[in-house]
Amino acid sequence: MSTTTAPAPAQTPERRSGFGTAFGRLARAREASIVLAVLIVVLAATLTNPNFLFSADGYRDLWLTPSLLALVAIGQAVVLITRNVDLSVGSILGLSAYLTGRLFIDLPGLPMIAVILIAVVFGGLLGLINGALVAFAKVPALVITLGTMYAYRGINVWWTGSDRINASDMPKPFLALGTAQILTIPVLTIIAVVVLIAVAWWMRNTRAGRECYAIGSDPAAAELYGLPVTRRILTAFVLSGALSGFAGVLYAARYGTINSQAGSGWELDAVGAAVIGGVAIFGGVGTVWGAAIGAVLLMTINRVLPVIGVPDFWQRAVVGVLIIGAIVLDRVLSLRQHRKLIEGREAKQ
Amino acid sequence: MSATTTSTRTTGLRPIAEYDRPLWQRLLLTRETAIIALFVIVVVAAAVIVPNFGSKITMTYLLLDMFPVLIIALPMTAIIVTGEIDLSVASVVGLSSVLTGVLTQAGVPFGLTIVLAIIAGVLCGAVNGFLVTVVGLPSLAVTIGTLALYRGLAVGLLGTTAVTDFPAFWTDLAKEKIGSTGIPVVVILFIVLLAAFAILLHFTRFGRGVFAIGLSPEAARFSGVDVGRTKLILFVLSGAVAALGGIYYTLRYGSARGDNATGMEMQVIAAVLLGGVSIFGGRGALHGVVAGVLLIGVLGSALRLANVTSDVINIITGVLLIAAVVSSSVLAAIRSRRKSTRKPRLVGTGPGNA
Numbered sequence: 001m002s003t004t005t006a007p008a009p010a011q012t013p014e015r016r017s018g019f020g021t022a023f024g025r026l027a028r029a030r031e032a033s034i035v036l037a038v039l040i041v042v043l044a045a046t047l048t049n050p051n052f053l054f055s056a057d058g059y060r061d062l063w064l065t066p067s068l069l070a071l072v073a074i075g076q077a078v079v080l081i082t083r084n085v086d087l088s089v090g091s092i093l094g095l096s097a098y099l100t101g102r103l104f105i106d107l108p109g110l111p112m113i114a115v116i117l118i119a120v121v122f123g124g125l126l127g128l129i130n131g132a133l134v135a136f137a138k139v140p141a142l143v144i145t146l147g148t149m150y151a152y153r154g155i156n157v158w159w160t161g162s163d164r165i166n167a168s169d170m171p172k173p174f175l176a177l178g179t180a181q182i183l184t185i186p187v188l189t190i191i192a193v194v195v196l197i198a199v200a201w202w203m204r205n206t207r208a209g210r211e212c213y214a215i216g217s218d219p220a221a222a223e224l225y226g227l228p229v230t231r232r233i234l235t236a237f238v239l240s241g242a243l244s245g246f247a248g249v250l251y252a253a254r255y256g257t258i259n260s261q262a263g264s265g266w267e268l269d270a271v272g273a274a275v276i277g278g279v280a281i282f283g284g285v286g287t288v289w290g291a292a293i294g295a296v297l298l299m300t301i302n303r304v305l306p307v308i309g310v311p312d313f314w315q316r317a318v319v320g321v322l323i324i325g326a327i328v329l330d331r332v333l334s335l336r337q338h339r340k341l342i343e344g345r346e347a348k349q
Numbered sequence: 350m351s352a353t354t355t356s357t358r359t360t361g362l363r364p365i366a367e368y369d370r371p372l373w374q375r376l377l378l379t380r381e382t383a384i385i386a387l388f389v390i391v392v393v394a395a396a397v398i399v400p401n402f403g404s405k406i407t408m409t410y411l412l413l414d415m416f417p418v419l420i421i422a423l424p425m426t427a428i429i430v431t432g433e434i435d436l437s438v439a440s441v442v443g444l445s446s447v448l449t450g451v452l453t454q455a456g457v458p459f460g461l462t463i464v465l466a467i468i469a470g471v472l473c474g475a476v477n478g479f480l481v482t483v484v485g486l487p488s489l490a491v492t493i494g495t496l497a498l499y500r501g502l503a504v505g506l507l508g509t510t511a512v513t514d515f516p517a518f519w520t521d522l523a524k525e526k527i528g529s530t531g532i533p534v535v536v537i538l539f540i541v542l543l544a545a546f547a548i549l550l551h552f553t554r555f556g557r558g559v560f561a562i563g564l565s566p567e568a569a570r571f572s573g574v575d576v577g578r579t580k581l582i583l584f585v586l587s588g589a590v591a592a593l594g595g596i597y598y599t600l601r602y603g604s605a606r607g608d609n610a611t612g613m614e615m616q617v618i619a620a621v622l623l624g625g626v627s628i629f630g631g632r633g634a635l636h637g638v639v640a641g642v643l644l645i646g647v648l649g650s651a652l653r654l655a656n657v658t659s660d661v662i663n664i665i666t667g668v669l670l671i672a673a674v675v676s677s678s679v680l681a682a683i684r685s686r687r688k689s690t691r692k693p694r695l696v697g698t699g700p701g702n703a
Contacts, residue, residue, distance in 0.1 A: 085489075133671060133675060137674075137675040137678045137679060138678055138682075139628075139674045139675055139678050140628050140629070142434075142489070142628065143622055143628050143670065143671075143674050144671060144674070144675075146615060146618065146619065146667075146670065147619070147666075147667040147668065147670040147671035147674075148667060148671070149615070149667070150615070150619070150663045150664070150666050150667030150670070151663070151664050151667030151668055151671070152667075153660075153663060154660045154661060154662070154663030154664030154665075154666075154667060155660075155664060156660075157658075157659075157660030157663070158658070158660040158661060158664065260660075268493060268496065268497065271493055272493065272494075272497065275490060275493070275494075281487055281489055281490040281493075282487055282489075282490075311505070311508060313501075313504045313505045313508045313509075313607070314501060314504075314505040315501065316497045316498070316500050316501030316504060316505075317497070317498055317500075317501025317502050317504075317505050318501065319497045319498075319501065320494050320495060320496070320497030320498025320499070320500075320501050321494075321498060323490070323493060323494035323497060323498075324480065324491065324494035324495065324498065327486050327487075327490045327491065327494065328480070328484060328486065331484060331485060331486055
């Protein structure tokens with residue numbers, strides 16, 4: 001299997017200090033180009049229809065819509081960085097969302113925070129099952145999470161049946177969480193950003209986070225070097241499961257109705273968001289920032305298409321072109337960098 | 350020193366020592382035999398326990414429903430053997446289904462429609478193959494992208510509308526049975542394709558190249574296998590067969606819709622892996638895959654007849670898939686442990702002999 005071992009953009013050879021280069025590095029970073037793409041998309045939509053940005057609903061949706069997918073994509077990015085993949089995230093989201101609703105109905109005395117915690121821990125446990133199967137049986141995550149995607153969704157449909165949970169079944173303060181805003185910024189977005197900052201800090205500055213990159217770059221070397229590969233992979237999957245579970249809770253709060261199909265298809269959107277955001281599907285490269293911005297781009301395009309006159313049926317095609325464009329770009333950049341490094345070596349000799 | 354034991358882990362390559370075992374053991378103790386045995390057990394058990402399962406009509410519907418998965422699993426087997434994957438097949442089914450509908454609606458003769466839909470499938474496969482082999486991208490990423498792209502084109506072309514008017518001759522043919530046997534006519538097409546892929550994969554130079562690539566692309570390249578061309582051909586075949594599946598799907602259900610066969614890629618891949626093909630590449634056989642597809646089909650059909658709902662079938666499919674891959678990896682671990690404890694005796698290396 002071909003492996004792309006492109007070094008992260010942050011590791012460019014020149015290391016001059018000063019504001020100029022720091023700005024240059026920021027501008028060259030993959031994340032910057034996606035932010036630019038988001039801005040262009042928003043601008044195009046706003047020029048066509050000012051309501052897209054300048055109405056209260058439009059402005060709020062701009063923040064709100066990507067927040068849930070961003071949470072799932074952050075977890076997916078961490079899993080991808082360890083050279084694994086989690087296809088079960090959509091099913092975990094659906095199960096946790098339904099569990100949230102059931103807890104409110106069946107145990108009315110339970111405080112809201114406990115319900116949220118239970119659903120997050122439940123998602124984490126489902127992630128732990130994935131992680132344990134991947135890490136201990138040494139089977140590719142693609143196969144395991146394909147299996148658990150089926151199994152979790154099956155359990156969800158079995159449990160839910162044709163039942164659905166409606167907004168009237170859940171307490172008002174909980175539903176308010178889905179629409180509340182602080183300083184015009186929706187609470188769900190603030191939550192997503194806080195999680196993003198925490199996970200980004202963890203990936204960048206802690207030993208565990210750096211080891212995730214090392215494992216993804218070269219699993220065999222990480223094993224030989226004595227890194228706790230099993231534990232890190234477990235952590236990545238638990239994190240992915242817990243974040244999907246958390247997204248499930250927020251899904252319940254935002255949409256108010258939960259049926260057995262909640263979150264189906266999200267796995268591809270999450271992988272797509274991460275890949276568009278510069279996370280390499282074969283591990284070791286990328287940031288959770290990128291994945292989150294990728295989620296913003298995906299969901300914003302989804303809303304923009306009808307505004308600029310394209311029927312939203314074409315949304316998936318646009319997503320496909322974006323994913324392919326992103327991985328081709330990665331490939332081109334890594335080839336160029338590879339050539340530059342070789343030239344640099346030859347110039348020194 | 351223990352190069353053989355490590356390679357069992359990563360490639361599914363069986364160590365030479367295993368060929369010491371008698372022929373009957375080698376033939377009977379394989380993943381393929383296990384899955385065929387399981388298939389036979391499930392069929393017999395279902396025929397005995399589930400009322401109406403043994404009837405002709407059940408078998409007919411089972412084969413009609415499984416046909417697209419059966420044929421798409423053939424090229425998928427070859428692709429996974431090379432260590433790649435094609436997640437876009439169900440989207441190609443959807444796209445060719447929509448094209449069949451759109452072209453029929455435009456008054457194109459149906460024979461030409463079929464040809465054009467298959468050409469579209471070939472193009473879809475060629476795009477995948479080009480991105481994987483020429484641009485050098487991982488197939489998992491490429492086909493996640495084209496999964497969205499081809500599905501998007503299919504949904505975009507028809508929106509939420511559907512084309513339901515097709516020539517009666519063709520829709521009848523898709524459901525036609527051979528005489529009074531209850532066996533659908535399309536089974537003949539499947540057998541032809543199976544024979545073609547079996548010969549291609551197991552009896553030709555090309556097929557040996559496919560397995561060689563899966564075991565080690567570098568070694569395959571050095572021994573004269575054109576790795577890029579081989580993979581490109583396989584992706585094109587996969588696209589063509591998926592398009593055929595799309596035309597069939599349209600005729601069978603008399604409806605061309607953008608969301609036809611959504612999620613079928615997962616069914617195909619689950620069946621192929623259940624049939625003993627290693628996800629690491631280099632190992633697999635078509636008889637196991639056919640048994641894998643039929644096993645999932647029979648299990649689903651029997652459970653449905655026994656009034657078990659489709660969600661339980663999904664749970665079982667998932668657990669079965671995990672059990673199949675985990676069991677083989679656990680068995681390999683046990684075997685390699687046993688071998689490594691036995692090794693010093695066999696090779697005769699004393700302690701301290703590096």
